[in-house]
Amino acid sequence: MEASLGTVTVHSSVLATVARLTALATPGVARMRDxxxxxVGRALSRPICGSGVxxxxxxxxxxxxxxxxxxPETGLLRLGETLQGEVGRAIEGMIGMKVLAVNVHIQDxxxxxxxxx
Numbered sequence: 001m002e003a004s005l006g007t008v009t010v011h012s013s014v015l016a017t018v019a020r021l022t023a024l025a026t027p028g029v030a031r032m033r034d035x036x037x038x039x040v041g042r043a044l045s046r047p048i049c050g051s052g053v054x055x056x057x058x059x060x061x062x063x064x065x066x067x068x069x070x071x072p073e074t075g076l077l078r079l080g081e082t083l084q085g086e087v088g089r090a091i092e093g094m095i096g097m098k099v100l101a102v103n104v105h106i107q108d109x110x111x112x113x114x115x116x117x
Contacts, residue, residue, distance in 0.1 A: 003074055010095055015062060015064075015091060018087075019064050019087050019091065020053050022052075022054060022087050023068060028071050029070065029083070030070060031087050033052050033107045053066060061099070062100065063100045063101045064099065066106065067107050068105070069106075069110050070106055070109045084102040087102045
């Protein structure tokens, strides 16, 4: 019988950081973008969870929402699928939590502005 050494607690901000850095390291992601949500019945908006990552944690599972801006010439469906796999593997591998879903929200494509604008 092994004696318990105590507990290990990982703060949700660590999960968000792992998801964000993994997403930013994925080819085709230009940057993360904070999603703003309209509060029902009001004209106020608020960030879900800064840095382009939203988390929902229930028991020992996590659902991740990524809000990304893609680079030009990137296949968006393929980018989304790649992000789902990479972020899921990173969280499960580094944190040890089961990932229920990785929802990818492509907010924009980072096309350069014409020089004369």
